[in-house]
Amino acid sequence: MSNKSNACRYLGVLLWLAMFTLTGNPHAAAQDGKQPSATEVRKQTEPPIAEGRNAVNFYRSPAETISSQDPLRLSNKIVQYPVDPVDRPDPLIEIGDPFIGNGPIRPGFKTFTGQMLQPSFLLFGIFRTAFQSFEKNGRNNLEWANRLDLNGSLNLSGTERLVFSMRPLDRETGDYTGYNFEPNNDDGWREELNGRLTKLYFEGDLGEIFPGLDPTDSHTYDIGFSIGRQPIKLQDGMLMNDIIDMVGVTRNSLVFDGIANLRLTGLYGWNRLNRGSGELGDNHYHSANLFGLLSEADTALNNTLALDFIYVADDQDENAWYMGIASTQRFGWLNSTFRVNASIPEHSSSKNVGSGALLLSQLSSTLPGSDDVVYFNTFWDVNRFTSIAQSPDVGSAVANVGILYGPVGMGRYGIPLGQQIDDTVGTALGYQLFIGGIDDQLIFEVGARTSTQEQEEGAVGLGARYQRAIGRHHVLRLDGFVAGQERENVSYGLRTEWMVKF
Numbered sequence: 001m002s003n004k005s006n007a008c009r010y011l012g013v014l015l016w017l018a019m020f021t022l023t024g025n026p027h028a029a030a031q032d033g034k035q036p037s038a039t040e041v042r043k044q045t046e047p048p049i050a051e052g053r054n055a056v057n058f059y060r061s062p063a064e065t066i067s068s069q070d071p072l073r074l075s076n077k078i079v080q081y082p083v084d085p086v087d088r089p090d091p092l093i094e095i096g097d098p099f100i101g102n103g104p105i106r107p108g109f110k111t112f113t114g115q116m117l118q119p120s121f122l123l124f125g126i127f128r129t130a131f132q133s134f135e136k137n138g139r140n141n142l143e144w145a146n147r148l149d150l151n152g153s154l155n156l157s158g159t160e161r162l163v164f165s166m167r168p169l170d171r172e173t174g175d176y177t178g179y180n181f182e183p184n185n186d187d188g189w190r191e192e193l194n195g196r197l198t199k200l201y202f203e204g205d206l207g208e209i210f211p212g213l214d215p216t217d218s219h220t221y222d223i224g225f226s227i228g229r230q231p232i233k234l235q236d237g238m239l240m241n242d243i244i245d246m247v248g249v250t251r252n253s254l255v256f257d258g259i260a261n262l263r264l265t266g267l268y269g270w271n272r273l274n275r276g277s278g279e280l281g282d283n284h285y286h287s288a289n290l291f292g293l294l295s296e297a298d299t300a301l302n303n304t305l306a307l308d309f310i311y312v313a314d315d316q317d318e319n320a321w322y323m324g325i326a327s328t329q330r331f332g333w334l335n336s337t338f339r340v341n342a343s344i345p346e347h348s349s350s351k352n353v354g355s356g357a358l359l360l361s362q363l364s365s366t367l368p369g370s371d372d373v374v375y376f377n378t379f380w381d382v383n384r385f386t387s388i389a390q391s392p393d394v395g396s397a398v399a400n401v402g403i404l405y406g407p408v409g410m411g412r413y414g415i416p417l418g419q420q421i422d423d424t425v426g427t428a429l430g431y432q433l434f435i436g437g438i439d440d441q442l443i444f445e446v447g448a449r450t451s452t453q454e455q456e457e458g459a460v461g462l463g464a465r466y467q468r469a470i471g472r473h474h475v476l477r478l479d480g481f482v483a484g485q486e487r488e489n490v491s492y493g494l495r496t497e498w499m500v501k502f
Contacts, residue, residue: 022424079210089472092502094118096126096155109158114211118158124502125150131477132413132495137488142181145411146170151199159208159224168308172198172393174412199243201228224250229272233389234294235324238358239341239395242389245271253445258300267292267310273389275317276352284352288314290388303329305468310388318353319346322388337362341397343386354384354422358397373432396421404426404447404463404481413495416447416483417462425451439469459488476498 088100095118097106108118109436126394128147133140149350154162164379170176205222207214214221227247234240244270254262264280269290276284280436292310299305311323324341339360345353364375379398387397395407395415404416407430426449434443443465461483468476477497 019251026468033044064210078140087472089501091122091124093121094122094288100103113209113318113340115157115209117160120155122153122155123150124153127500127502128497130408130410130413130495130497132408132411132493132494133182133498134414134417136414136491140182141412141414142329143176143179144181145176145413146178147176147410156204157208158205160202162202163199163230164197166196167198168194170410172391174392176411178411181399197229199231201230203227219250222252224252232269235306235326235339235341236337236400237390237394238339238360238387238400239308239310239322239324240388240390240398241394242271242274242285242391244269244290244389260298260300262295262297265294268450269293273312273314274391275312275314275389276386284388286314286316288312288316301329303327311395312388314496318348318350320353321346323331335364339387343388349384352386354386356381356383356385356422358382358385360398360401362401371434371438375402375432376427376431378427379421379425380452381421398426401426401462402430402445402447403443403465403479404428404445404461404483408479408495408497413493414491416481416491416493417449417459419459419485421447421449425450425452426450440467442466457488459483459485473501475501 014388048053061502081398084492091099096243097118097121099122106118108116108394110116126149129144129404130146131142131144133142135141146169148167149165150168152164154329156162170192171194176190177192178190180187180190184372188320203226204224206223213219225248229243229245231243232240232246246267248265248267250263250265252261254264256262265348267290269288269292271287273288273290274283275288290310292308294306294308296304296306304327306326307325308322308324312322314321321344322342324339324343326337326339328337330336337360340357341360343354345355349355359380360377361379362377364373364376366373381402385397390397393407393409395405396418398421399406399415405426406420407413407415407418413470426447428447430443430445433444434440435442443463445463448458448460461481463481464479466476466478470476475498477499479495479497480493
């Protein structure tokens with residue numbers, strides 16, 4: 001079947017799902033041929049104001065006094081909160097009002113637009129160090145790798161802030177600062193010190209910056225925006241997971257019949273797109289024009305729907321359309337998410353732009369009488385779906401299927417079942433065990449994948465992860481796996497990581 005035929009098929013399915021998403025309840029819309037306005041609905045459903053106020057004894061004559069026995073009176077007695085307070089970790093640097101702190105708030109100062117600014121600054125991050133060994137096809141890698149994520153946030157107000165991030169010890173391509181033990185022909189000290197910014201962006205809210213536009217907060221000026229080099233993750237990373245130069249504008253809290261809340265976001269990106277799969281060591285970001293419309297809605301069907309449309313115009317690669325739709329809901333004891341994503345080249349496929357669809361099902365449940373979780377995730381790649389852009393250190397489009405499909409995000413440690421997903425069906429069945437509380441947890445997972453093409457071989461793997469929080473700043477993590485592919489040697493990996501959060 002031609003690419004145009006595939007494109008029409010994917011486009012037809014996604015547009016049908018989009019129409020179903022936006023119409024909500026078509027039978028209600030057909031009644032009398034006319035929908036009541038939001039004001040009429042509110043008048044019909046809300047009780048008169050006087051009744052509500054009388055119910056709480058709002059109106060009192062001046063002669064009345066409030067008795068100490070009045071059941072509606074707020075108590076002056078301080079009641080201990082039922083949960084013990086948890087001290088937050090102290091950041092590396094904190095200037096201004098404490099983040100999630102208590103006590104009086106500094107008065108700040110007013111701008112010429114009328115906005116009150118109360119500046120504060122936070123410098124925080126995560127340091128990770130790990131010894132890790134990974135063997136595949138008879139080749140063993142043994143290394144000591146380090147990673148430091150350093151983040152700064154200059155908060156001007158509750159809605160406006162300037163954010164920057166750095167990774168001074170490594171790069172997203174797998175290069176790191178540390179020591180390589182094996183292979184022997186590449187052993188020795190490795191250094192990847194750098195001072196580059198990985199993120200730098202500003203975000204704010206138009207209605208808060210210019211409060212005079214809507215003093216009563218009754219209009220639609222609460223429009224959020226962001227501009228700069230910033231992370232973007234669409235469809236849980238399946239459609240896109242990268243850091244690019246872009247601007248975004250968001251309108252939130254839109255309400256319609258059958259939709260409790262609708263969020264719309266318009267995007268324009270222009271630089272640093274890692275098109276395609278973003279394999280480790282293959283950093284091929286470049287300039288390209290990205291145009292997007294994203295939507296997410298909480299519906300009367302008790303689910304959350306997301307619908308995304310993206311178009312990429314690229315002078316160095318193929319132009320393409322990308323679409324994604326998702327539904328998240330709960331069926332009794334079962335949590336579920338279903339996703340359909342499609343990539344449609346405008347002309348013909350290339351190495352980084354394929355024509356196909358990626359279907360995902362995620363099911364999970366908390367076991368009765370415990371906090372333990374069991375999950376069962378599956379995916380199916382029809383033809384050759386490719387993401388819009390993937391950073392090299394985030395793995396493939398199915399990185400969130402399970403620990404056997406996801407990268408560790410530092411060094412050259414491999415992904416157990418991380419081969420190309422073209423024409424592939426895969427699954428992961430896992431059990432998350434909490435040992436005496438959330439500070440101590442263990443995950444066991446078994447996964448398998450096979451190609452729908454006869455010439456490709458299947459693979460199966462078994463993985464485990466142990467994590468333990470130590471104090472307020474430290475986390476110990478152990479990972480291990482064994483995986484095998486038909487007619488190939490068994491691969492395995494083992495790593496020990498120490499994480500410090502500050």
